[in-house]
Amino acid sequence: MDETTRITLRLPGDLHEWLAAEAKSARRSLNSEIVYRLELEHATAEKEDGSP
Template identity: 50%
Template structure:
């Protein structure tokens, strides 16, 4: 699994609870929900966004 990286992340308890609830509602794992939200926020990989 060289294409995945493991990180340790500190979250405020309230944000964690919101993410857990969103994951439950969307029937995803917490990890999958966070990845889904990050991909949505950042847009597609290798996009045409010229910003640094």
Template identity: 45%
Template sequence: MIKQKEANMALTAQTDHQMRIRLPADVKEWIAMEAERNERSQNAEIVFRLKQSREAQSEKAPSAENT
């Protein structure tokens, strides 16, 4: 299991892009608390929530068939 996790981390390091952002202190604290509660890294928590938001937005957008 550990070797698979290390392999995934190496692959992630090669394929993911980095982005520096500034967060208000209260948002940073909230992310830290939520990440701990969900047993994720803060990065993983942010990525998870952004993907959820993107998915919810795409569900609300009209499809090409309806236009």
């Protein structure tokens, strides 16, 4: 990832709490947890689509 973009993200409270707990258990920041999960989903979608 060479370039980053800052965004404002609104989450339902229960989703935020769950993500924060998952991040803590993985010893990641909330931001890192969100990026990690999005990257996993992105890689999975690329494999399913056969995209490079």
